[in-house]
Amino acid sequence: MSVLRTLKHWALSSVPVKYSFPESSLDVISKTIEEAECTTSAEFEVIIERSLPMDVLNANESAHTRAEQLFAQYRVWDTEDNNGVLIYLNLSDHAIELVLDRAAARVFKQQQLDEIVYNMGEKFKKKQYQEGICDAIVELASVLSHPFPNKEVQDPLPNKPIVL
DSSP states (O other), X not given: OOHHHHXXXXXXXXXXXXXXXXXXXXXXXXXXXXXXXXXXXXXXXXXXXXXXXXXXXXXXXXXHHHHHHXXXXXXXXXXXXXXXXXXXXXXXXXXXXXXXOHHHHHHSOHHHHHHHHHXXXXXXXXXXXXXXXXXXXXXXXXXXXXXXXXOOOOOOSOSSOEEO
C-alpha cells in the first residue's frame, strides 16, 4: 500500500464529484447513453468514483482491477449479446478505464481503446469532463453499431452514471 496514494484518496474523499460532474452533466451523459443505445444493442455504464474504499487501497489494487470488480458487481457483463461496456473514472488517481465484455472486446483493437482513453484524458485536462465521456460513448457506439445493430433488447443497465 502506498502511503501517498492512501493520503490522496483520504484527502479527496470529502470533495464532491459534483464539482467535476454537476447534475446537469450527469443528465447529458445519461442522454448520450440513451441515444447511443438506440444505435446498437450494446449496453453502456459509466461509473465515477472520487476515491477508493480503504479495503481496496489496503489491497493496493489498480484502477483496472477496481474497474473489473465494478464491471462484475454492477452486472455490466449481463447483456444478451455479451457486449456491455464500462467507462470507469477514478478521480483521485486520475484513472480512466474501459472494460468491455468479451463480444464487444473482440470488435476493438487495443490501439482503438487506447486512443479513446487518450482522447478522454485530453478533454479532462481541459476540464471538459462531460464532453470527454460523451465523445467516448459516441465513438464506442459507432464501432459497436456494425456488429451489434440496435434491436429490441431489455435495457438491464441504468443510463444514469453511477457516482460512488
